[in-house]
Amino acid sequence: MHNQATSPQAIVSKLRECRFFLLLMADYEKVDSEKVSFCISAFLCAFRSAQYRLLGVVKDQHGDDARKTIKQKLGEDVEIKFLTDRRDLEIHGDGGP
Numbered sequence: 001m002h003n004q005a006t007s008p009q010a011i012v013s014k015l016r017e018c019r020f021f022l023l024l025m026a027d028y029e030k031v032d033s034e035k036v037s038f039c040i041s042a043f044l045c046a047f048r049s050a051q052y053r054l055l056g057v058v059k060d061q062h063g064d065d066a067r068k069t070i071k072q073k074l075g076e077d078v079e080i081k082f083l084t085d086r087r088d089l090e091i092h093g094d095g096g097p
Contacts, residue, residue, distance in 0.1 A: 005056030014050035018043055041095075044087035051084070 021043035028035040051074060059067035074080050
């Protein structure tokens with residue numbers, strides 16, 4: 001089974017989730033480092049999900065060539081690549097420092 005996002009609102013929902021975890025990180029920053037770590041992990045996962053949803057919506061609305069173009073641009077952006085790499089380390093590796 002292949003799942004693909006088709007609703008732009010689904011992207012917005014994940015971006016709101018990212019914001020939620022960023023705000024929690026700020027709340028916990030000086031009081032509970034473990035909770036900050038949990039929030040970072042959740043933020044990175046939501047951020048990556050937003051990317052996948054974006055790619056799905058673009059493909060649904062504009063075709064696979066447009067999806068490939070957006071994917072390439074996401075991979076070239078230094079800040080997005082940093083977050084994507086951190087997410088991969090968090091999920092597939094031993095977590096971030």
